[in-house]
Amino acid sequence: MLADQPLHEHLRRHAREKPGAPAIVWYGRAITWRELDGWSDALGAHLQSLGVARGEPVALFMNNCPQYMVAHYAIQKIGAVVCPCGPLNKAHELQYQLSDLQARVIIAADNLLPIVNQVRGQTALQHVLAVRYADLLPAPPAIDLPAELQAAPAPLPAGCTDMLQIAKQGAQAGQAPGPENIAMDDIALMTYTSGTTGLPKGAMLSLGNALFKASVTARSNGIGPGDVALSVAPLYHIAGMLMGVNVPILVGATQVLLFRFDPVAVLQAMDRYKVTHWYSIAPMNVACMQVADHHHYDLKSLLRNPVTSFGITFTEPLAAQWQAFTQGPCLSYEAAYGLSETHTMDTGMPPDAIRWGTHGQPMPGVTIRIVDPDTGAEKPAGEVGEITVRSPGNFKGYWQKPEATAATLRDDWVWTGDQGKLDAEGYLTFVGRTKEMxxxxxxxxxxxxxxxxxxxxxxxxxxxxxxxxxxxxxxxxxxxxxxxxxxxxxxxxxxxxxxxxxxxxxxxxxxxxxxxxxxxxxxxxxxxxxxxx
The missing domain is CATH 3.30.300.30 (ANL, C-terminal domain)
Structure with missing residues (x-):
């Protein structure tokens, strides 16, 4: 691997070494490494032509789709900053984030353009690039489409530019962004989070943060170029971004991408594409096991399934039930503890030493201390206190909020506001949140x-x-x-x-x-x- 190189340079490497191989599979349509690299190069060049400068925020407002990946890497290739906006946001919420960023450019799904238009006059927006989810779908699709992707695409309204058309035409013409003096410490991502309290704040994460967490996550989970990874978690969320946007690009794995979770589509994708790795949320596993005709699907290819407990706790009996359901060697375990400010995955569960009821041990290069929140004194093993984290994944602070930064980032330690404990073997147990999120x-x-x-x-x-x-x-x-x-x-x-x-x-x-x-x-x-x- 290329040491200390941004993830987009790994994308370029794979495009050189295996240009025709599939980087993304989207309901049966394969997007090759050459296409993903060329389209993101051309889009990056277009953003530069709009005056987007190094360090400038660019907003993304869409659900999972290959265009999200194109836009993400186009922005980072020119040294600008990816700023995901949750596609469930309504006008009030989008306006707050765009105003906080003073964003001039947004790349948005066509079904979300009415919301963009509602707030456009109250923000600094100058350029709207539109994405149609259906543009890259095959005919017919290889697996079931969600209802949102079945409608025929409508013409784009005035004042919007077709992002994919720009990317495709530019790639055919060999367009690429001009050179930027990009450094690993440059801010490349701002994901909005509560921090400790208050309105959402942009957590500033660097190219180096992303490379570090992608590297340790890939190594700890054994993900390599021969894997086929199923991506269902939202790419705009920090965990989905790590597992869907960053890790496959780092290692050169094929990614089977779904617009959103649907249990039948998940089983179809695993069967058809012989998925080997899936990061899931516990209710997803339960929903898949409730599909009436699940015995028609061959799931034996699945090797690893790190799971996050939300709503349903992922227990040892549930993991055993899932393994029996897949009828193969699949190893399932609680995924990790992490937060936006640390680019998530601060712990990982050792696959050969699973300890149920915990969130695993600190990732290589990550140090976790449990401290008294008032005195900062470190707590002994087994005692509950505030979780603090130090690693090369720690964020650079909150966008234009120095006081909030000072409260959370202290002497290179992130004070999470979360309560937890470490046992004698270093396994972390998350107890609860002291913050009001x-x-x-x-x-x-x-x-x-x-x-x-x-x-x-x-x-x-x-x-x-x-x-x-x-x-x-x-x-x-x-x-x-x-x-x-x-x-x-x-x-x-x-x-x-x-x-x-x-x-x-x-x-x-x-x-x-x-x-x-x-x-x-x-x-x-x-x-x-x-x-x-």
């Missing part, structure tokens, strides 16, 4: 963001949001609402309004009306006093 089916929900939208309702004077345990989703959102004097709104009406104004996973499942929110003398809401008990 809510995890709904694996998605991060930031209380202040939901609150800021709720108070836009004409009947709402104040709102406070908390996590409420949920058997299916892990946690759901509960809102405490103070009505304006004389205003009338029911819980059902406010929940219905929320569905129209925020991403589905952020919508409160329960609303409780109260007369006043508990607050300090300075007016800061004390959410903890709203918790039962």
């Amino acid at each position: 809510i995890k709904v089916s694996g998605y991060s929900v930031f209380p202040e963001e939901v609150e800021s939208i709720l108070i836009k309702h004409p009947a709402v004077a104040q709102a406070a949001v908390l996590a409420e345990p949920d058997a299916d989703k892990g946690e759901v959102v509960k809102a405490f609402v103070v009505r304006k004097p004389g205003a009338e709104v029911s819980a059902e009406e406010l929940i219905a309004w929320s569905r129209d104004n925020m991403a589905a996973y952020k919508v409160p499942k329960h609303v409780e009306f109260i007369d006043a929110l508990p607050a300090t003398g300075a007016g800061k809401v004390l959410r903890r006093l709203l918790r039962p008990g």
Whole structure:
């Protein structure tokens, strides 16, 4: 491998060494290494022609598709910064992120262009490049398409440019970006996260952070060029990005990419393409095992299946059930502990020494300490404290938020705000979050963001949001609402309004009306006093 080279240079290497081999398989259409490299080169050149400079944020607003991969590497090839925006975001949420970034360019799926147009006049956007999910689909598809991909593509509205057309035409003309003096310490990704509290913040991650975590993840999981990896997790999420965008590009593995999770499509893909590696979320495994005609699918090729517990805990009996279901040598285990600020995968489960109930041991090059959150004193083995992490994967800080950076990144240690413990053999057990972020089916929900939208309702004077345990989703959102004097709104009406104004996973499942929110003398809401008990 090329030491200390950005991941896009590994993409170029594979394009030279095996140009006609499949890099991505998209419902039966193979995108070769030559195509992926050439299209991203041409798109990078186009972005430069728009004046996109080294270090400039470029927003991505789409679900899983090959074009996401093209855009990601095009941006990084010119030294610009990939800034994923969750495709479930509504106008309020997209406007916040674009305004925070002062982004001039966005690459968005065509079905999301109405949201982009809603906020375009309130942001710094100058250029909109559009993506049609269906453009690279084969006819007929080799596996079942989700409903979202079955509609015929509509003409693009005025003011938008067809991204794939630019990439294909530029590649045919041999266009490539001009040279940039790119360094491994350059910021290449900003993924929005809560940090410790408050509205989402852009965690700045470098080319070196991405290479380090991709390298240790590939080695620890035994992923190599001969693997066929199934990518279902969202590419815009840090875990899906590591496992779907970065690791296959580093090692040169073929990636079978799905738009979203569908249990039948997963089984079809495993059978048809002889998938060897799949990173999944525990409910996905359960859903696959519930497919009525699952015995028609040959799943024996699957060798490794790291799993993240969300909503359903991935236990040893469940792993044994999954192995019996695949009827092969598949080894399944809890995937890891990690967070956006560390490019995730700070721990990994040794496949030959699985310890159920833990999240594995620190990855090579990663140091984890459990400390007293008040004194910083290190806790002995077995005692619970705050998880702190130091590694070459640690982020460079939060975009334009020095105070938040100083609170989280201290002397090269990331103070996670999470509670955990290490045993005598160094296995980490995650205990809980001290930060106020809510995890709904694996998605991060930031209380202040939901609150800021709720108070836009004409009947709402104040709102406070908390996590409420949920058997299916892990946690759901509960809102405490103070009505304006004389205003009338029911819980059902406010929940219905929320569905129209925020991403589905952020919508409160329960609303409780109260007369006043508990607050300090300075007016800061004390959410903890709203918790039962």
